[in-house]
Amino acid sequence: MRWCVSIGAALVAGAMAGGDVAGIAAPNPGNQLGHQLASKGADPSVDVELILAVDVSYSMDMDELALQREGYAQAIVSREFLQALKTGPNGKIAVTYFEWAASGDQKIIIPWRVIDGPETADAVANxxxxxxxxxxxxxxxxxxxxxxxxxxxxxxxxxxxRVIDISGDGPNNNGSPVTAARDAALEKGIVINGLPIMVKEPSYSTMDIDHLDFYYEDCVIGGPGSFVVTIKERDKFKEAIRTKLVLEVAGRMPERPIVPVASKEPRVNCMIGEKIWQDRWGR
Known part of the structure; x- marks a missing residue:
């Protein structure tokens, strides 16, 4: 089961203010040794291998890009995040951070790093x-x-x-179909969570679409306990990122899910981005 959470909902407000990570989420059914560990032939040394995949396409304005960067940096050093670290059996995670745009444009900003407390969290944030x-x-x-x-x-x-955390403010419009990539990841036992950014009204001059949250739920995320945290207000940007990372690190999912993902046909065409691009630019 996959879920969508609006950051404007009262999902975490009280519990996060009190520092009670366990109080904001129910156990994630994917929080267990997967077949990938057996194939690697090794005991787990960290609670989660977390990849932060961050959108830097031109549809993101400079203010959004700055908020996004600050949001991840501040989330990693936050009290809530550091408390979440303590909930796992190993008390530490491995994280890597890269930025992406076109199908051949990805840049690793942070190679694999272990975060096990305030000092290593500060180093990654810096x-x-x-x-x-x-x-x-x-x-x-x-x-x-x-x-x-x-x-x-x-x-x-x-x-x-193993979790891929993808943020973005528009649908796939380049490269292979997003569902093919998602399914390939799920076959490897990888969980994909989403952070759709919906702080601007959709405009013909951009690749924005209505219901980007539905698109992420039905076309992008997947795996046991996968979920979406939606950003609909600019001043909630950093809070949303912190909420999502806390849930991922603690290996938990929202306690009171808002919208269950459709189990049949996607509510938004998973090729809508490619179609818009073709209709506007013919290539």
Whole structure:
């Protein structure tokens, strides 16, 4: 089962204010040793191998890109995040952070790092913030997923879970179909969570679509306990990122899901981005 959560909902407000991670979420059914561990032939050394895949396409304005960077950096050093670290059997995670745009445009900002407390969290946050912000053309969620999958094999750490966390403000419009990439990741036991950014009204001059949250739920995310946290207000940007990372690190999912994902046909055409691009530019 996969779920969507609006950051405006009262999902975490009280519990996060009190620092009670367990109070904000129910156990994630994917929080267990997967077949990937057996295939790697190693005991888990971290609770989760987490890939942060961050959209830097031109549809993101500079203010959004800055908020996104600050959001991840501040989330990693937050009290809630550090408390979530303590809930796992190993008390540490492995994380890598890369930015993406077109199908062949991905840039690793943070190679695999272990976060096991305030000092290592500070080091990763500082590394995120010191890298110059960039923008690039096109939006290839499938390219991001395809780039992320082999990073798990390159990781020197072994986790109880493997999670790709994808943020973005538009649908896939470049590269292979997003559902093909998603399904390939799910076959490897990887969970994909989504952070759709919906702070602007859809415009013909951009690749924005209505119901980007539905698109992410039905076409992008997948795996046991996968979920979406939607950003619909600019001033909730950082809170949303923190909420999502806390849930992922703690290996939990929303306690009171808002919208269950459709079990049959997608509510939004999973090729809508490619169609819009073709209709507007003919290529």
């Amino acid at each position: 590394e995120i913030m010191k890298t110059p912000i960039r923008r690039a053309s096109r939006t290839s969620i499938s390219g991001a997923i395809n780039f992320a999958m082999p990073l798990f094999d390159e990781s020197p750490h072994r986790g109880l879970r």
